[in-house]
Amino acid sequence: xxxxxxxxxxxxxxxxxxxxxxxxxxxxxxxxxxxxxxxxxxxxxxxxxxxxxxxxxxxxxxxxxxxxxxxxxxxxxxxxxxxxxxxxxxxxxxxxxxxxxxxxxxxxxxxxxxxxxxxxxxxxxxxxxxxxxxxxxxxxxxxxxxxxxxxxxxxxxxxxxxxxxxxxxxxxxxxxxxxxxxxxxxxxxxxxxxxxxxxxxxxxxxxxxxxxxxxxxxxxxxxxxxxxxxxxxxxxxxxxxxxxxxxxxxxxxxxxxxxxxxxxxxxxxxxxxxxxxxxxxxxxxxxxxxxxxxxxxxxxxxxxxxxxxxxxxxxxxxxxxxxxxxxxxxxxxxxxxxxxxxxxxxxxxxxxxxx
Numbered sequence: 001x002x003x004x005x006x007x008x009x010x011x012x013x014x015x016x017x018x019x020x021x022x023x024x025x026x027x028x029x030x031x032x033x034x035x036x037x038x039x040x041x042x043x044x045x046x047x048x049x050x051x052x053x054x055x056x057x058x059x060x061x062x063x064x065x066x067x068x069x070x071x072x073x074x075x076x077x078x079x080x081x082x083x084x085x086x087x088x089x090x091x092x093x094x095x096x097x098x099x100x101x102x103x104x105x106x107x108x109x110x111x112x113x114x115x116x117x118x119x120x121x122x123x124x125x126x127x128x129x130x131x132x133x134x135x136x137x138x139x140x141x142x143x144x145x146x147x148x149x150x151x152x153x154x155x156x157x158x159x160x161x162x163x164x165x166x167x168x169x170x171x172x173x174x175x176x177x178x179x180x181x182x183x184x185x186x187x188x189x190x191x192x193x194x195x196x197x198x199x200x201x202x203x204x205x206x207x208x209x210x211x212x213x214x215x216x217x218x219x220x221x222x223x224x225x226x227x228x229x230x231x232x233x234x235x236x237x238x239x240x241x242x243x244x245x246x247x248x249x250x251x252x253x254x255x256x257x258x259x260x261x262x263x264x265x266x267x268x269x270x271x272x273x274x275x276x277x278x279x280x281x282x283x284x285x286x287x288x289x290x291x292x293x294x295x296x297x298x299x300x301x302x303x304x305x306x307x308x309x310x311x312x313x314x315x316x317x318x319x320x321x322x323x324x325x326x327x328x329x330x331x332x333x334x335x336x337x338x339x340x341x342x343x344x345x346x347x348x349x350x351x352x353x354x355x
Contacts, residue, residue, distance in 0.1 A: 042345045044333035045298050048278050053320050055272040055313050057212070059203035059249070061221065063264045065194035066252065069169060071096055073184045074162040082180055084173045084191055089258070097165040097178060097190040111153035118142070118149035171195040172258070194262060199255040201231055203268045204246040210236065212272060219251045223266035229253050233270070277312055277320045284332050285309070285319060295321070296335045297328045298346050304331070306340040 077099035084096030125142040167173075175192040178184055201221045205213065217233040231253035240247055251268055280295060288294045288308065296306050307328075313320035329346065331338070338344055 040302075040343055040345050041334065041338055042347060043298065043331045043335065043338060044349050045329040045346045046281075046332045046349045047327070048280060048324075048330050049327050050276045050278055050324075052274050053277040053279070053313060054274045055320075057205070057209055057270040057272060059205055059268045059270065061201045061203040061251075061266050061268040063260050063262055063266070064200045064202050064250075065171075065196055065262050066198050066200055067169060067171075067195040068174075069167070069171075069193045069195075071165050071167065071190045071193065073097070073099065073165065073186055073188050073190055075099060076185045077102060077163065077183070079178050079180055079182045079184055082176060082178065084167065084176060084193075086173050086176045086191075089172050090167050090170065090193065092168065092170045093166050095164050095166050096173065096176070096193070097184070099163040099165070099184060101163060111149070111155075111157075115146075115149035115153050118146040122146045165190045167191075167193050169193065169195050170197070196258055196260070196262065197255045198252050199260050199262075200234070201251045201253065201266070201268050203249045203251075204241065204244060205249050206246055207240060210247045210249075213249065213270065218271055220269040220271070221251065221253055221266060222269060223260065223264055226259065226266075228269075229260075231268070275312065275322070277322050278324050278328070278330075279315075279318045279320055280330055281332055282314075282319045284330055284335060285311075285321070286335060293321070295324070296331045296338065296340070297324075298331060298344060299329075302343050302345065304338050304340050304342045304344055 079097055080100045081098035082096070083098070084090050084094065090096065122139075122142040122145070125139045171193045173191050174194045175189070177189055177191075184190065201219075213233060213236055215233055215236060219231045219233055221229045221231045223229075231251035233249065234252040235248070235250035237248040249268070284295050285293050286295070288306075292308050293311060294306050294308050296304055299305055307324050309321040309323040311319055312322055332349060333347075334344075
């Protein structure tokens, strides 16, 4: 073997020995898994404190007349006038339908004559009693005849008044099924009058909320293309609807210009007493294993704490909740990726404004 080959073999053996010594004697690299587990999660938090919140109960509602009166005929006869036109506002005491007089005036005149005769007979009986020519029985009979004559006259006069059917309230003539010339019988409908000032707003409230309401509570009625109108709770049902288990609530409000009609849909907003609550972003609320709403916060030592909360109100700025300490660091970003008791790093964001 010549010298060049020997030198090449020597260089090759030295190189391989050096590489082998570095491969087996070098330090082991740190496991990737250990590096990942040693790194803490970073979450964004928002400092929050309890604030005064005035809850509002929002209820779907509709309008109804304050009163509805169906005017019916007491006597039979032909209709000779219908002053109360359908859809027109009328005042209290204004005629709606007028029935033909026929012989009703004659009946009144006859009753007056009978009363005059009975009065003369009764006075004559008293005079004869004074002279000793009349018995007590005759006097009693004369007195009875007098009372009967008075009653007959009263009935005749009432019948005469019943020929003019008047509205007992100010309102709007909603229905008037008779026209001039129609024959109307006792009990037949002449007109239906609805009272729209004041007007009622009707809503259904859940059994969990009905206990919060009181007669006289102030409310606000809101309708499409209308300014909010102040109302007052005037009725709260004591019996629930058997199908919905909700309770009927009525609020009364003024409607002098009659802009609101019966059957209009809107909502009734009832103001509740003020409470202390936190205003938090809606995205910060999660659900626990039982389906209850929770939020996650960070303590001063960096550990995550989870609180179950109750939602008491919603706005376009966030959600009002109760069930939290007075001051918290609320997790607003990353709350889905951390668990209670976990140690995290925090990044602060501004607090929600309540104005």
